[in-house]
Amino acid sequence: MSEQEAKVMKEEMNDYRVQGFSCANCARKFEKNVKKLPEVQDAKVNFGASKISVYGETTVEQLEQAGAFENLKVKPEKSAEVVNEEEKKQEEKVPFYKKHSTLLYSVLFMALGFLSMFVNGNENIVTALLFITSMLVGGLSLLKTGLQNLVRFEFDMRTLMTIAVIGGVIIGEWAEVAIVVILFAISEALERFSMDRARQSIRSLMDIAPKEAVIRRNGQEIMVHVNDIAVGDIMLVKPGQKIAMDGVIVNGYSAINQAAITGESVPVEKNLDDEVFAGTLNEEGLLEVKITKLVEDTTISKIIYLVEEAQGERAPAQAFVDKFAKYYTPVIVIVAALVAVLPPLFFGAGWETWIYQGLAVLVVGCPCALVISTPISIVSAIGNAAKKGILVKGGVYLEEIGGLKAIAFDKTGTLTKGVPVVTDYRVIEEQTDEQGLLSIITALEYRSGHPLASAIMKKADSDNISYSDIPIEDFSSITGKGIMGKINGKIYYIGSPKLFQELSVTNLNKAIEWDVIALQKQGKTVMVVGTEDKIEAIIAVADEVRESSKEVIQKLHQAGIKKTVMLTGDNHSTANAIGEHVGVTDVQSELLPQDKLDVIKQLKSENNHVAMVGDGVNDAPALAASTVGIAMGGVGTDTALETADVALMGDDLKKLPFTVKLSRKTLNIIKGNITFAIAIKLVALFLVIPGWLTLWIAILSDMGATLLVALNSLRLMRVKEDE
Structure with a gap:
């Protein structure tokens, strides 16, 4: 089939909900009958979701005729929401004796x-x-x-x-x-x-998000059905209400319970410009949310579609x-x-x-039990996983996870939080004003744009130390070594230990060198602070390891996963320190994206079944090459949902051992x-x-x-x- 023909077929594809399937055999027979219809090029029945995708032109009457042997009822997917509501009401009204x-x-x-x-x-x-x-x-x-x-x-x-x-x-x-x-x-x-x-x-996932929302239009607040809400509309969400659409907060702040999507029970703080998702619960403040996606494109809609x-x-x-x-x-x-x-x-x-x-x-000899044995299991397991914030994109991956022998983890954003933090701040001389020196350090870093500067600024903010208004003269960057600037007539330097060896400061002794080496062995990046004459402080920054990482690796080993490998671009000493802390069996460091792919291929040749856990963006090649690609943090991340075979929606590594257990x-x-x-x-x-x-x-x-x-x-x- 040419690319053009495939595109045409996709454009002509329509989904229909089917009511009345009694068995998998009936579903297959219905699929075969639909394929024989005159204008239909192809058809695919999804027995688990009770729906059919039809490629080509057809009518509901023709489809129901194809399913007449089972008296099947067919409704277009677009009207399925209304149909489901009607069916629920009708089912509630029909007494048992009439139904049977x-x-x-x-x-x-x-x-x-x-x-x-x-x-x-x-x-x-x-x-x-x-x-x-x-x-x-x-x-x-x-x-x-x-x-x-x-x-x-x-x-x-x-x-x-x-x-x-x-x-x-x-x-x-x-x-x-x-x-x-x-x-x-x-x-x-x-x-x-x-x-x-x-x-x-x-179906319970479909009911998570409200069908209506209060929208502000032309200065008036009106109740609007989600199908009629447009991108750019302002939605008002009161405390205790569920959020009906995906959007960005433009006014207000609150704690949002995202358990419906991520499976995490602890509410998440949301402020201006933060994303909120349909189906989540606003627990505290009044929110004004600017709609960013149509109802069919919301995160919950994508989850439902992918699960089905x-x-x-x-x-x-x-x-x-x-x-x-x-x-x-x-x-x-x-x-x-x-x-x-x-x-x-x-x-x-x-x-x-x-x-x-x-x-x-x-x-x-009727194979009823045999035929039904697998579909009910797959549908039940995938549905259970989805409710807990684990999106498994097929029965094949659910089975593959159960046979895993090795799991590779990208370090940044997976085993670690992916955000640098200040772990150590030590002044050399007791009489030094710690807070005053920290404000000077932060003022210099504030102007540097260095990747680790954000960690120092967060430290200053948390300690309520002001720095943005400190005047700096002659600020400059020393390529590959650090930064310098004049404050109150004194020149300050922040940089690597090598920089201060070149400056020939008077107090660079063995004790300071041992402190620096000890911190580096712990996987931390060490910066030295001082003047032309002496070293005044040591500050260490590290990508913080997730609290759950060590426990997760331990549980995976207990579950029989023999090999756990950490992949990172960090230097060997930093990587080994983090790897030893979390307890992985192997560490591969100083890797480029292509190197990660090579490691996965090597692991696959040695262990047959290998999973790769990453963030779904820069790890895409390695995720694709693994037996099962597992993406962290699928909420609102289209790349993670599309690239990976499994997405942990809540950015929660603790769900990985449960996924292995559920699969087995x-x-x-x-x-x-x-x-x-x-x-x-x-x-x-x-x-x-x-x-x-x-x-x-x-x-x-x-x-x-x-x-x-x-x-x-x-x-x-x-x-x-x-x-």
Whole structure:
């Protein structure tokens, strides 16, 4: 496909919400039907998010016709918000007995059938009619789809069930067939309920941001729907209200609870020109916010979109199950046929007995539990992660994290805060005025523009020391060594220890040199302050290590991550000091961006599965080359959301061990589900040998397996960070 064609297709792509999916197989069949529509070039169903992306021209009527086999209802994505609200209200109004009336009527006719069988006997025409009515009421949709599949030689769960039902009716097993139909309907309802519960984690994200906001226009304050708010509008947010749109504070200050997006429970102080995000809670002051993004571009909208896309991405386990089910279902049909035919032909057994056993094999062979085992797990886990401020962009990455052997960390902004701070300030002579000297140092640095000057200015500000109004004469920069300037007739120097060796100051002794070396070994940048005659103070600045870094590295090692590597452009001594402090197993220093990429490639060749944790901007090549790229601080950072496979929204490294734990738990649950689903089928199939397998045991084992697998998967929604 040419770039132009791809662009045209993207422009013609439309998303639709789909209501009524009962299983993954139905979703795939719907996708196949939509692809056959005349003006459609391609279509992709996202079963996890219950939506379809259509490339080309089509109508809602055509889409609903393609999903008529399952009576699917389709709505355009743009109106989904309104539709969701309407559906919620309608669902609240619909009583249980009306919602499941078909199933209840089916059960009623079956009960009457058993009553008639008790009174009139099994062979009575009334008994037969009641059971057949129960089958038709409860299984009309099943039989209709199954027969269509049978004509097209498409074998799925409904095809197997239809053959079993028709066969059961032919050999006169009215009661058992009625039970099978009802239990299958219950199984589908449970499957649908489980999937809806998993999807609810994303729907709850949609409800986080208010649908209306107070906007000031033409001097008036009016309530406006978020769809009608424009970039540049001024939004008013009172204390206790949720923020409806992304924007920048133009008046007021407050503490904002960003837990809905970042997962962090501690409110964040926000002042003038600070960004605020839709869905967060204004806890204190009245805010005036200038809107910077349309509703579809807000951070919460992007998160919801990316999470839904992630739920649609098939994990390796899902790909295995899909491939397995593709060949498994026809094999079950062949096995069932052999069970029904071989014993009567070669061993003189009764035809009716073994046809019945063959039909039971068809029923027990339904891969419901197997097919649902992975999607519910992936949707539940990704939804849980999103609520805790961890954006995982696909099932494949969720699985890959569980198999990690090595994790590389960019130092600046990841293991450290990325902001330099003054760690040590020592005057050489006791009689020196510490505050007076600090104001002189800050006044000089204020004019220097040096990257570390901001740390010294912050120190002065926090100590309430004024510096901007101190007059300086003959200020100049000494290239590669430091700065100098005249204050009150005296020339002051700030620079490296080498600068003062050249000045030949009188008090440069071993004690000062040892102090400088000791601070440098701790990974700090040391600046010496003095005049032409003597050294007056030593000031050390460092990129502050995050409080959580040491604990996070320790937890990762306890979780079985064998290798943790810190990557930095810092010199060897600084890098080693920080690496030793946080506890990483390896330190790679004095690296250029290209060098970081080479280190990742080397780690990958040695360990196969490697994650890279960075800020998503200058670490983009290394993030892309790793097995899983993890970006820090995804809130409002488009680059992090687009580049990385996983984004830690709250800029919180402590979420990394939880992500590893959730991934491993997801993998274990998926493997457990698949093993259990296959094992229960094998156990039921072994009952064929002594002839003990019945239709109702077959469907009960299938329904039981589906229910247990679904409930087991939903446990992932409850995994907590402190477990």
